[in-house]
Amino acid sequence: MSWEMVIGLEVHCQINTKTKAFCGCSTEFGAEPNSQTCPVCLGMPGQLPVLNDVAAKKTILTGLAINANINLESKFDRKNYFYPDLPKGYQISQFAVPVVEGGYIDIPTPDGEKRLGVTRIHMEEDAGKSMHEGLDAVSHIDLNRSGIPLMEIVSEPDMRSADEAIAYLKQLHQIIKFLGVSGADMEKGQFRCDANVSVRRKGEPFGTRTEMKNMNSFRFIKQAIEFEALRQIEILEDGGEVKQESRLWDSVKNESRSMRSKEEAHDYRYFPEPDLPPLRVTQEEVDAIKASMPELPNQLRKRFETEFGLSAYDADVLTQTQSLAQWYEALVAAHPANPKQCANWLANELLGRLKELNKDITESPISAKGLASLLDRIADNTISGKIAKDVLDAMMESGKDVDVIIEEKGLKQVSDTGAIDAMIQEVLDANPGQVEAYKGGQDRLFGFFVGQVMKASKGKANPAMVNQRLKELLG
């Protein structure tokens, strides 16, 4: 019987607030070390934490977006461990009763949609940053990050492949970006993932799991999960036993290694945080947060498919970010005649050019209205689709209006019968052999004539008219 992976994921996501979870220190990234600290987040004796209300609201909003239950009363606990970047000697977290429980995320799989359970989302505070590199007998500590609010999103062990795990993470990442509850910038560590991985023979109970800690790239997470599953399968097939432990992914060597931390390091001795009474929210407050929820990626995708007739693929591409989806809707609003054409031009032409410039849609040199006016000129036969691509290049380069470029470059499509007939006649006169052959029954030569006429017109002849007149003139 074949092996099966069982994967559960824990995502630590920085909640984007102006201030820390329990004090009024700034969360601005990249500040001078230890310039954003105070007695509370430094763990000075006698200081009392006070919860940031935005952190709570954004955690609840995230819970609602993944169809979870909101606990109207939740609690905070202390998670105790010693490390120099944790000045209090404990992390304030929600252990016994988190604010969010029991949601799910649907992911696309080759066999259709799959529903993956989310066990809980709880709030907690981040630790500071330790630096060891290039230092001999000491470490350096920056506590600017100490106390920054995080939500930890814990999934059920529902994923059965690295691809499913990545699909879940991407979906979650996208939802979080749409909600605006986190910058979710993986390079800045605002969205990092622990993966619990075990293997079993299909249908058997779960095997012993290992935890791959602190990964912040989709590519590394996929590699790490696949490596870890193979490592466990090899152990089991050799008759060995998998040891339950935390492991680190080494993305340089492409292997995981044991963190060798002592067992007791996991003895966190949670107990209720005496400095914080329970967090209570009313159903009315939850409803108000729900009312503020923007359209989510899945809903948007489905709406783009039904309302605009887009393919699943195009709908997916255009809903990658909120700004892109809004750009597309602005484009359709300005050129409502053909939403599919709008999607093609945005997804293939504009995004392709932006990618070459290393820009995203928010940095596009042309506006949705600008692209719409280009599509208008194709629709009213001023230019062909082929010429329009050159015009788009010129628009992006010069920032000039579409009509100005068409005028300046003399790109206006020739739709004048007399002029087109003259060009056709020239082509026919120059290729008597092909004319003979065509008349002798070689229909396929028709394309050759169209090509020659378009070439003679430098692409400016109206292709539909060329087709029509050619048929007539060839008799």
Added chain:
Amino acid sequence: MDIDVKKIANLSRIRLTDNEAKELAPQLSSIMGYIDKLSEVNTDGVPPTAHPHDVAMPQRADVVTNADRRDALQQPAPRTESGLYVVPKVIE
């Protein structure tokens, strides 16, 4: 009740000699025994107490109120360098 005093001390980063551990074990056991009395009470249907005061959590608005007071706050630190705290080397 048997208590692993050495383990608890280690978790709390408290250094104990064997003699101290031996001395503390019965004391801690008697405290635990005292607390165990609580389990004799029937608590069926009583919701767990989250906090001794029946109050909801006060919350603050998300507004920066703390200015940079690094120099003053680092005064008590044994050692700093370029604004960073310097501690004995720690590596996982």
